[in-house]
Amino acid sequence: MAQYAKPLARLVEELTKLPGIGPKTAQRLAFFIIGGSKENAHSLASAIVGAKEKIGYCSRCFNVTDVNPCRFCVDNGRDSTVICVVEEARDIVVLERTREFKGLYHVLHGAISPMDGIGPGELRMKELMSRLTEEISEVIIATDPNVEGEATAMYLARLIKPLGIRVTRMAHGMPVGGDLEYVDEITLSKALEGRREL
């Protein structure tokens, strides 16, 4: 890195800390920033600081938000009898894009993974349980369709079912627009298992 002028070297180094940004990409980004206008650089910098300063977690659902409680939690237009449990705040963005789900959310901030030392205590499970009042009729578990996500779903189901609340899991199956030939066996068997009458 001795080839760079110091402020440039520092920028490259900072950018390299971001996920998925290696030295080459960082260098390209740094030269782009230097080559751009002063306004653009300031705008990017203030957006970074602004997001970090203003964004926190909702004290009810633990979504990322700039107001507390977050706008999902205070939205009277949403069905407050259904809670959709997700691993990460970004999963909410994806679910919202479907425009299908109109209930509330709960972000666990991870999934059970003994290998990584993440047990139920490291996740926002206690907070979820405290939200399960009489009003709640269903909890949809939308954790990732992998080993950790499934383990978390099973664990939650066993905790919540005794309360007399319906616990559901997102369907496994073939991706829309995909090719049956390329679907893996496990997904295919799950798709068969969950087949529906036409």
Next chain:
Amino acid sequence: MAQYAKPLARLVEELTKLPGIGPKTAQRLAFFIIGGSKENAHSLASAIVGAKEKIGYCSRCFNVTDVNPCRFCVDNGRDSTVICVVEEARDIVVLERTREFKGLYHVLHGAISPMDGIGPGELRMKELMSRLTEEISEVIIATDPNVEGEATAMYLARLIKPLGIRVTRMAHGMPVGGDLEYVDEITLSKALEGRREL
């Protein structure tokens, strides 16, 4: 983007302006920044502003630098009789890594490309010509090995040769560590053409 809290949406939008960063990558980076420490966010932001504010172009070679003239131009340990011409400042970084070249540089800031409306007037050619005093014995043209780079090299050679200065071009050939089978025909024919006695 209506799903994001505003400061988060702004950050995603700003990040999307960077080259090679699409909406998904921008989102991942934004969540990483939000999830990180306040110090990290401030450090990244200040590196961006710092680089933009402190980095300018060397008035002699047009390399990016925080001092003017840049440290290559003022380095007495370098051979000031040879100038290596490159398209972009980042090419200098790559050349320096070889530790082979000890002369001076000149950054054109592009290559001749009539399709993009870039002629010799848009590049730092006049500035290069004014550097070609009696002291200069050789100009190495290290523009990119593509159509625009070749055209620029030919153009410069025709300008500089009449001054009695040696004009050379980086060798074309097989990449070291590559596989002959995968080398394209044009590169291969250039490699044959430029073959050397062993």
